[in-house]
Amino acid sequence: MNIKLINIGDTILEISTQGKGEQVVVIETGLGSLFYDW
Numbered sequence: 001m002n003i004k005l006i007n008i009g010d011t012i013l014e015i016s017t018q019g020k021g022e023q024v025v026v027i028e029t030g031l032g033s034l035f036y037d038w
Helices: none
Strands: 002-006 014-017 023-028 033-037
Antiparallel strands (some): 002 033, 023 033
16 A cells, blocks of 8 residues: 655545556545555
8 A cells, every 4th residue: 555645635535446446545634635545
């Protein structure tokens, strides 16, 4: 699992599934967004 701090906006809450069944969860934070890639 990779965790990265990215700055992609203030009001993003997104859960999606990509091609190979990989789950990507983007959670809003005060400093940007945490990007979880399993």
